[in-house]
Amino acid sequence: MxxxxxxxxxxxxxxxxxxxxxxxxxxxxxxxxxxxxxxxxxxxxxxxxxxxxxxxxxxxxxxxxxxxxxxxxxxxxxxxxxxxxxxxxxxNRPPQVRYQESEGVTPRLQRVLDALVSSPALVRTATWDVIAWNRAAAKVLTDYGALPPARRNVLRMMFLDPQVRAAQPDWHSVARAMVAVFRADAARAGASGRMAMLADELGAASPEFAAMWRDNDVSSLGEGIKHIRHPVCGLMAFEYSSFAVDGSPGLGMVVFNPATPADVEKVEALLAA
Missing domain, CATH: 1.10.260.40 (lambda repressor-like DNA-binding domains)
Structure with missing residues (x-):
């Protein structure tokens, strides 16, 4: 011993x-x-x-x-x-978090995303900037590659993009939950300054965001069911799970698995097109 x-x-x-x-x-x-x-x-x-x-x-x-x-x-x-x-x-406690902006992921992590052929998957920062995604995510969720980096923020899209809003069957519940997760994620990652800037920007542009932000709710993403109203395939359901990216504080990977065989077929049809 x-x-x-x-x-x-x-x-x-x-x-x-x-x-x-x-x-x-x-x-x-x-x-x-x-x-x-x-x-x-x-x-x-x-x-x-x-x-x-x-x-x-x-x-x-x-x-x-x-x-x-x-x-x-x-x-x-x-x-x-x-x-x-x-x-x-x-x-007997961790140090104060030092937030660092992330502009991309390693080639190895990108290959993990790409291996999830029929499951939309993305990597986002603590302030919900999407910095990596796979082809299924581009076909089902948003063609992030067609957007300038500053517009690849999920909160900006949720509150300011009419097409993203229309894709949410229950927009109000989804938006409220996302605001609560954003507040918790940014604070946990030590990104309070960046969080405040984005909150001020969205609060000035969206009264709905301003009202939800004043509620001071916090939550975690975890896992659950997400419904999407796709312009080509109609209503689709996905089981989503979120994962921390080890060694990269503040980064999270979200994977959306088609919930039914019919949803798998819809994703495959989009990929084939």
């Missing part, structure tokens, strides 16, 4: 600093007893007392503040996943 580690934070900090290259960071290449940075060098980079940092690695420093943890994470050049792990060890 492995020995119990009663100082996981100190062990993690020591391990991370031993992985850094002192020469690359501008420190002398003099002979060192151990690889990586010394404690006092990490303390210098983090602008903290060498004695305090030594106590922290030894499990005697108490719980560090969020500001100090951010400086240590920067000093140790931690990745986003490593930074999150540092906060979990030190404060």
């Amino acid at each position: 492995p020995a119990t580690n009663d100082n996981p934070l100190g062990t993690y900090l020591k391990d991370r600093r031993t992985r850094l290259d002192p020469v690359a960071l501008g420190y002398p290449s003099a002979r060192r007893r151990t690889p990586g940075l010394r404690r006092e060098e990490v303390a210098q980079r983090a602008n903290v007392s060498p004695t305090w940092y030594t106590f922290l690695e030894q499990g005697r420093g108490g719980a560090p503040s969020t500001e100090v943890l951010e400086r240590i994470a920067h000093a140790l050049m931690l990745s986003s996943v490593e930074r999150e792990h540092l906060f979990l060890l030190a404060q």
Whole structure:
């Protein structure tokens, strides 16, 4: 049985600093007893007392503040996943989310979308900008490729595009649910600033959005049934499921599976056309 580690934070900090290259960071290449940075060098980079940092690695420093943890994470050049792990060890909670705009997906994820031949699928940001989709989504939902990037926002289309609105048999319920999911998704991803800008824009253009936004509802997308009134195939039903994209905070993939054999046939007919 492995020995119990009663100082996981100190062990993690020591391990991370031993992985850094002192020469690359501008420190002398003099002979060192151990690889990586010394404690006092990490303390210098983090602008903290060498004695305090030594106590922290030894499990005697108490719980560090969020500001100090951010400086240590920067000093140790931690990745986003490593930074999150540092906060979990030190404060038993993840750090504040840093929202980053995403303009596309990896080729590997695009191939996953394309493999879902008869199931419309897309990837959207926390503020509901569609950044990737498959051919079925273009045929059934919206031809996103024909739109400029700024217009590929699901909320903008839902409230400002008459054709998208007409495709929703129960527009009011769908729109209200989407506003609640948008509020929760954007806040969770740390995109409050971007959320406020889009909410102001839509609130000025759509009294219906403004009224729904004032309700302050929040919700999750999860899974369910979506009905679409397609201009060619008529009413169609899909079972939808949403998934987080691991390693890309704020990105979500939504897959719409045709609910019945008849709906599968309609999708296949659109793809064949």
